[in-house]
């Protein structure tokens with residue numbers, strides 16, 4: 001009698017794989033539209049053609065352009081005009097500190113943002129000047145000279161004070177680029193920063209109330225409270241996160257989240273930080289996984305040899 | 316005799332390999348029972364030593380345990396014996412009795428009698444004096460002292476500073 | 490009272506009191522297994538091992554899980570996944586095993602159907618197996634509620650709503666099951682109880698029944714051969730191991746069981762460490778939100794075929810079709826009118842029926858997950874009707890089957 005086992009195995013494996021393919025890769029390809037990554041090229045934004053002069057840029061940022069009316073620049077000792085909660089009360093969201101903007105964001109994006117914030121942020125649909133809805137950041141209309149040169153100077157200044165790309169940690173990237181709108185509870189991150197440890201519950205609750213006040217203003221501004229991102233690395237896949245950060249509208253048409261304009265490298269770091277929060281043990285999983293696989297293969301080989309020995313007498 | 320119901324060489328070898336797997340998973344299981352990192356990280360408490368009134372016993376909390384803090388009065392300080400001085404904790408120019416407030420017998424919390432300046436453990440009648448020494452059995456020794464470190468006016472519980480290390484080395488506390 | 494003598498060894502001492510030698514013979518060394526069976530007969534052992542993995546990993550999850558709607562998600566995704574040493578491992582093992590166990594159950598069931606192993610004295614094995622399938626389904630569903638993510642919540646909502654029984658509007662029953670108007674604290678705590686106590690107990694009891702039901706009829710074989718177990722086992726015990734048609738369960742067949750288990754575990758742990766997405770659905774890593782349904786909701790893959798039987802019809806007909814699908818497998822030993830307990834390949838029309846049923850269930854499974862739009866809903870409807878027709882046709886197909 002011939003051995004039918006190989007044939008049976010082929011049939012079982014084939015039906016299993018077919019079912020798997022149908023309910024996983026195929027079904028998901030039908031459920032979610034595929035968004036191609038543009039590699040953070042921001043092709044719709046005009047490139048900077050002028051060579052910027054950082055010194056002049058500094059004069060503009062801290063002078064004529066009036067950036068520091070709203071933004072702090074901790075690196076250069078420029079303090080914030082008001083605390084985060086008050087700022088959110090008046091602008092909807094706390095304007096970011098500009099120290100590392102030059103490292104976090106794409107230069108083209110920064111240039112466009114200075115000239116036309118709602119356009120760069122891809123939220124033009126939310127602001128209608130005719131109805132008096134203005135983006136809280138006032139567009140820079142020029143300081144009297146060549147506006148393109150002035151913008152290039154300001155970008156050059158921001159780049160000159162920012163941390164070097166290799167000093168920008170994933171945690172910094174996330175906190176500075178996303179952390180004014182999103183919490184990350186599992187990393188103790190609130191929109192006001194890392195929640196300190198308080199000895200007394202009263203102090204801790206007082207801090208929570210400040211966060212709630214900030215969130216209230218933010219909710220009013222955004223239409224809904226941006227979600228906590230602790231587990232987003234596991235609830236969304238990496239490709240989704242990356243294309244969403246690049247252009248939120250491509251994945252969720254009409255979403256209130258602006259295009260943040262980060263460079264490809266910053267986005268990569270942001271996602272790495274999300275992985276550190278939502279899939280903390282991924283490195284351990286891989287190394288333990290390898291060892292378990294090696295062990296299990298040895299286990300199977302010994303089982304096979306034992307079976308061979310026992311069955312020798314049976315034929 | 317049933318031959319094939321006895322394990323041959325390969326059967327034993329296979330059993331040994333499976334045993335290695337069982338031991339490996341026991342290691343993982345043991346580690347799953349360990350105190351969590353978040354529990355261990357919560358093991359530090361900072362006390363502001365400038366706020367304590369003299370001669371009054373205050374109970375703080377560290378790692379879920381009561382910590383006795385007694386700022387000694389001038390008479391107490393003056394009357395200290397050598398062995399009491401060995402347990403004395405000095406911060407700035409104040410002297411303190413700092414101790415884990417659990418009886419060294421079986422872990423009940425002794426009560427402080429301010430009039431008598433002594434502790435009585437209700438569980439089995441053990442007694443301690445205001446300096447933290449045992450004065451009546453069954454407790455085998457004086458109060459244990461938690462690891463501490465002095466930084467200016469502050470005391471960090473959970474971290475071993477030089478003063479604590481000295482007490483530990485000389486056997487004043489376990 | 491029995492007569493006890495001074496024991497000569499620990500074994501003898503136990504033997505006098507517990508008859509361990511006898512038990513060992515009945516359960517293992519003189520539990521006779523036909524030689525002409527293939528690796529599909531090892532699936533029972535694979536299931537037992539998988540259940541053990543579920544039990545052990547579940548015990549470790551249970552030490553840190555909090556059945557509270559405010560804390561459940563955090564206890565699973567923060568405490569277990571980040572804080573507890575190897576917590577992630579137990580969760581991955583538990584989640585993957587809960588999914589893979591159904592793959593093995595389906596292979597085990599279809600093996601039984603193919604070889605006719607539910608007839609001629611083996612009806613109780615089939616029935617206890619189906620009861621295991623039903624309790625495992627309840628166990629998996631109740632476990633799926635526990636992380637209290639978006640899929641937990643919405644699956645809880647949808648599945649409990651089935652009990653309003655459509656046109657009967659039994660909303661009171663639904664609220665009774667939930668203990669609330671929506672899935673909330675009472676619901677989570679009672680499903681937690683079901684998941685970690687009542688259903689595991691029932692499963693263990695049923696596994697015992699399943700094994701007991703096997704002992705007397707013995708397992709079937711791949712040739713539909715009637716074996717005289719007494720005669721063949723005598724031959725074996727007399728030393729003619731090669732000539733006998735049977736072998737011992739232990740160690741003879743068990744060594745093969747272990748070989749199959751070894752190969753299975755390679756596959757299993759590969760899934761646990763490197764390919765777990767199918768079992769730990771990403772959507773369930775979003776915390777439950779009673780005011781927002783996820784864009785696509787679907788059950789775990791093993792429930793898809795019966796879900797799809799519900800979906801293409803209007804409420805009442807859908808529920809009837811669904812109810813039909815739940816009980817019909819149980820009746821298989823009586824719907825199959827032929828006395829032939831031989832492989833389907835030798836049973837003519839039944840063979841076609843078998844493969845059609847298998848393919849139809851895979852089609853239903855796929856359509857159950859795909860969005861119910863356009864061509865997919867049409868295929869789903871056809872497949873659901875085909876499922877019903879196949880079962881209604883079964884007695885007629887098998888009635889006139891010739892003796893094989």
Ligand code: HEM
Nearest residue numbers: 543544547548550551554584587629632633635636685689
């Ligand atoms: C006595 C045995 C079991 C115990 C003590 C147990 C315990 C638990 C606990 C505490 C959880 C919540 C933690 C989590 O979600 O990861 C859980 C989840 C779960 N259990 Fe079990 N379980 C047992 C058996 C089973 C069985 C036999 C099945 C399926 C056939 C099963 C299926 C599930 C599923 C699907 C989840 C959700 C997994 C997830 O989303 O991560 N469990 N179990």
Ligand code: FES
Nearest residue numbers: 418421436439441
């Ligand atoms: S515990 Fe204090 S005397 Fe026994």
